[in-house]
Amino acid sequence: xxxxxxxxxxxxxSFIIAGWIGHWASLPILFDAAMILATVIAIFPxxxxxxxxxxxxxxxxxxxxxxxxxxxxLIGETWEAAAVSYxxxxxxxxxxxxxxxxxxxxxxxxxNVPKRVTILENGIQKDIxxxxxxxxxxxxxxxxxxxxxxxxxxxxxxxxxxxxxxxESVPIVKNAKDNVFSSSxxxxxxxxxxxxxxxxxxxxxxxxxxxxxxxxxxAKIQRSLELFAQYYTxxxxxxxxxxxxxxxxxxxxxxxxxxxxxxxxVISAPVSIVAGIGNGAxxxxxxxxxxxxxxxxxxxxxxxxxTGTLTTGELVIKQVLxxxxxxxxxxxxxxxxxxxxxxPLAKAVISYTMKRDISLALAKQVEVLPGxxxxxxxxxRWVVIGSPRLFTDQQRLSFNEKIAELESEGxxxxxxxxxxxxxxxxxxxxxIRPSAKTxxxxxxxxxxxxxxLTGDHPLVAHAxxxxxxxxxxxxxxxxxxxxNYLNELKAQYGLTVMVGDGINxxxxxxxxxxxxxxxxxxxxxxxxxxxxxLSSSRLEKLPYAIELSKATTQNMKSNIVFALIVAFSLMxxxxxKHVFLSVGMLIHELSVLMVIINAIRLLQxxxxxx
Amino acid sequence: xxxxxxxxxxxxxxCAMKIKAALSKVAGVESVEVLFNASKVVISWxxxxxxxxxxxxxxxxxxxxxxGFPIISKH
Numbered sequence: 001x002x003x004x005x006x007x008x009x010x011x012x013x014s015f016i017i018a019g020w021i022g023h024w025a026s027l028p029i030l031f032d033a034a035m036i037l038a039t040v041i042a043i044f045p046x047x048x049x050x051x052x053x054x055x056x057x058x059x060x061x062x063x064x065x066x067x068x069x070x071x072x073x074l075i076g077e078t079w080e081a082a083a084v085s086y087x088x089x090x091x092x093x094x095x096x097x098x099x100x101x102x103x104x105x106x107x108x109x110x111x112n113v114p115k116r117v118t119i120l121e122n123g124i125q126k127d128i129x130x131x132x133x134x135x136x137x138x139x140x141x142x143x144x145x146x147x148x149x150x151x152x153x154x155x156x157x158x159x160x161x162x163x164x165x166x167x168e169s170v171p172i173v174k175n176a177k178d179n180v181f182s183s184s185x186x187x188x189x190x191x192x193x194x195x196x197x198x199x200x201x202x203x204x205x206x207x208x209x210x211x212x213x214x215x216x217x218x219a220k221i222q223r224s225l226e227l228f229a230q231y232y233t234x235x236x237x238x239x240x241x242x243x244x245x246x247x248x249x250x251x252x253x254x255x256x257x258x259x260x261x262x263x264x265x266v267i268s269a270p271v272s273i274v275a276g277i278g279n280g281a282x283x284x285x286x287x288x289x290x291x292x293x294x295x296x297x298x299x300x301x302x303x304x305x306x307t308g309t310l311t312t313g314e315l316v317i318k319q320v321l322x323x324x325x326x327x328x329x330x331x332x333x334x335x336x337x338x339x340x341x342x343x344p345l346a347k348a349v350i351s352y353t354m355k356r357d358i359s360l361a362l363a364k365q366v367e368v369l370p371g372x373x374x375x376x377x378x379x380x381r382w383v384v385i386g387s388p389r390l391f392t393d394q395q396r397l398s399f400n401e402k403i404a405e406l407e408s409e410g411x412x413x414x415x416x417x418x419x420x421x422x423x424x425x426x427x428x429x430x431x432i433r434p435s436a437k438t439x440x441x442x443x444x445x446x447x448x449x450x451x452x453l454t455g456d457h458p459l460v461a462h463a464x465x466x467x468x469x470x471x472x473x474x475x476x477x478x479x480x481x482x483x484n485y486l487n488e489l490k491a492q493y494g495l496t497v498m499v500g501d502g503i504n505x506x507x508x509x510x511x512x513x514x515x516x517x518x519x520x521x522x523x524x525x526x527x528x529x530x531x532x533x534l535s536s537s538r539l540e541k542l543p544y545a546i547e548l549s550k551a552t553t554q555n556m557k558s559n560i561v562f563a564l565i566v567a568f569s570l571m572x573x574x575x576x577k578h579v580f581l582s583v584g585m586l587i588h589e590l591s592v593l594m595v596i597i598n599a600i601r602l603l604q605x606x607x608x609x610x
Numbered sequence: 611x612x613x614x615x616x617x618x619x620x621x622x623x624x625c626a627m628k629i630k631a632a633l634s635k636v637a638g639v640e641s642v643e644v645l646f647n648a649s650k651v652v653i654s655w656x657x658x659x660x661x662x663x664x665x666x667x668x669x670x671x672x673x674x675x676x677x678g679f680p681i682i683s684k685h
Contacts, residue, residue, distance in 0.1 A: 266626070
């Protein structure tokens with residue numbers, strides 16, 4: 001039988017029981033012999049690593065435990081020697097098992113990447129290991145399989161679940177020439193995918209790399225702790241020597257050695273962080289480290305970008321008003337001209353018009369009026385589209401009241417003139433996200449000040465702010481204004497977090513001292529510059545991220561306090577001779593287990609949605 | 611210049627300190643960072659070690675093996 005840790009524990013347990021039977025049967029020889037055997041079985045591997053460490057002049061817990069156990073044997077305390085070495089081995093075994101649980105959430109992320117893939121080589125299927133996959137390979141992916149690389153569909157179509165990337169678990173239909181992401185699951189269908197980005201270069205590979213890096217990014221509190229632990233052990237060893245020289249009490253000295261490694265303290269913070277980050281990753285929230293969670297837990301202000309963050313970013317036409325012209329005719333002229341523009345407002349007008357089955361004409365002599373609009377020739381008539389401010393008061397006359405009314409409702413208004421006469425206006429709305437109001441309310445309940453930063457018109461900004469319940473609004477911001485406002489808010493209230501979609505607000509996100517990017521696992525810039533990345537555009541993840549950060553920080557703090565109290569009490573207990581070898585070891589191992597078990601609770605953390 | 615090793619899962623709280631102490635004594639090592647949760651160790655080398663990097667890495671790898679932390683892969 002090979003003596004692994006588990007077998008050593010079983011054997012040790014048997015010998016200890018045999019020893020006590022001997023004790024009750026008044027057979028002291030059996031007692032001592034059994035205890036010595038139990039000690040030897042348990043201490044052997046510990047002493048072995050202790051000796052190898054000593055060769056590098058490192059004194060670790062194994063060295064100290066070995067000295068204590070051998071010392072106990074020498075003074076005839078066979079039961080103490082057996083108990084200390086047995087408890088150390090048992091503790092180590094249980095710690096390994098529980099620690100694995102804290103890392104389970106992150107480890108399970110890796111299961112989204114297939115280990116083996118099927119590629120097509122000259123039309124012949126070949127099963128290879130995912131490591132051997134090369135750029136340009138053709139992957140065959142069938143129902144129930146995950147895609148192993150970022151790429152493009154060359155053949156076939158399928159319903160694909162991209163929840164590991166986008167956080168949206170509703171499968172979407174993808175056809176030839178569509179992009180697909182590694183780790184996505186093919187729900188139904190068969191596709192052939194040309195691999196374009198593989199391994200760590202793929203979107204999911206980057207997510208994994210980020211999480212892996214994050215789990216060891218230390219919280220501030222952790223650094224001082226490590227420094228403390230670094231001096232604690234040599235300090236206690238020194239104390240042991242002094243105590244022995246003064247008291248000549250070998251039992252006391254040996255007990256001090258057993259408690260000199262603050263195991264619970266050393267892992268108190270890392271176990272909480274790995275569990276917290278793991279919980280986030282499973283729920284589509286990437287935290288870039290323990291320090292990030294620590295910071296987010298004390299957030300004072302959350303500044304939102306408007307378009308695409310508080311709103312869906314999908315512009316919708318709410319109202320069309322005309323003057324001496326049919327609505328469809330007006331839309332024909334407007335959309336034909338807008339077809340020459342890439343502006344989001346233009347896209348809204350075009351899609352609205354196309355839905356009415358109006359076919360467009362080709363606009364000629366198109367000229368862009370920067371910041372205001374467009375002009376051009378459509379079917380030999382001069383069309384101008386743009387902000388109402390583009391036109392004179394007199395031209396606007398019949399619409400002046402209506403324009404003010406629509407703007408006060410929060411609509412962006414554009415006016416359309418044909419042959420120098422305004423024929424109509426269009427009111428366009430950016431729709432607020434359905435969850436915006438409840439999310440803002442939740443944040444307020446947490447005592448967070450909510451602010452909206454937008455480049456939009458004040459009337460539009462205030463309308464959105466009113467609908468969402470946002471506390472403060474800063475409108476007509478240029479990108480540099482956003483950064484300045486963020487600094488002002490920070491100086492006035494404390495930690496300020498910028499939340500954006502990472503597309504419209506990349507500079508603000510990058511310059512803010514704390515940024516959260518939404519729905520951006522596919523956006524490289526946002527992934528790099530933000531501190532927290534939410535996989536989907538669901539705003540509800542924001543309060544969850546804050547609550548999880550708070551829970552993790554709290555968990556870490558309680559672990560540290562607990563570990564410090566245990567270390568301190570043990571020291572007092574030993575010095576006042578209330579704690580002896582085996583009890584010292586028992587308390588030490590129990591405290592390490594308690595700290596790990598406390599951290600595991602974080603994996604079960606769920607946000608109360610009410 | 612850095613070398614990163616993936617080790618077998620680190621589980622004992624004190625092993626991080628042990629790895630750090632052992633590797634710090636290898637010739638040419640500037641600093642050592644042990645990533646406990648990821649079970650990785652990152653060695654950054656001194657400038658003068660770069661010319662003999664293969665030898666320096668070999669010593670580091672042997673040290674890790676001898677103190678009981680086998681390497682799974684090198685990055």
